Amino acid sequence: MVNIQYNLYRGGADIARSKEFKEQINEQLEHLRQREREVEEDVRVSWADRQTQQESIANLEKQVDANQQTKDVYQQQFDIGQRGLLDLLDAANDLFLSKEDLVSAHVFETFANYRIIAAQGELVQYVGAEMPVEATPDEVTYAE
Numbered sequence: 001m002v003n004i005q006y007n008l009y010r011g012g013a014d015i016a017r018s019k020e021f022k023e024q025i026n027e028q029l030e031h032l033r034q035r036e037r038e039v040e041e042d043v044r045v046s047w048a049d050r051q052t053q054q055e056s057i058a059n060l061e062k063q064v065d066a067n068q069q070t071k072d073v074y075q076q077q078f079d080i081g082q083r084g085l086l087d088l089l090d091a092a093n094d095l096f097l098s099k100e101d102l103v104s105a106h107v108f109e110t111f112a113n114y115r116i117i118a119a120q121g122e123l124v125q126y127v128g129a130e131m132p133v134e135a136t137p138d139e140v141t142y143a144e
Contacts (some may be wrong), residue, residue, distance in 0.1 A: 043119045045114060045115060045117065046112045046115040046116045047112075049115075050113060050116065051090045053105050053109035053112060057102065057105045057106060057109065060101050060105055061102060063098045063101075063102075064098045064099055064102055067091070067094045067098045068095055069093040070095075071088070071095045074088045075088060076141050
């Protein structure tokens with residue numbers, strides 16, 4: 001003997017609600033997959049930026065050393081009268097600009113590192129900050 005219970009008076013609302021919930025689940029899964037792809041792309045871009053900046057830093061350090069040596073030689077030549085003041089100031093300006101580029105490259109590398117740490121979800125702990133109560137779901141109580 002088979003016993004089937006079906007509410008004929010709802011007009012298929014239960015089936016429609018079930019389909020709606022399945023669609024919502026699929027929509028949320030697609031949203032999750034999209035977010036995963038975005039995080040993966042962010043990490044790849046940040047990693048590439050980091051590697052580019054590290055290569056740039058090595059080259060800029062060599063350039064700063066070369067410009068420092070040039071300025072020192074020009075300073076010695078200026079002291080004995082073989083170079084003009086304009087040459088010395090130009091060398092000092094080149095040194096200043098190369099140091100500025102080096103500092104900027106270090107800043108960009110640090111920023112890329114922070115983006116990688118943030119993509120891992122560890123930025124708050126890395127900087128030693130505390131999460132606000134509103135940001136931690138375990139600590140929040142919801143009104144019923």
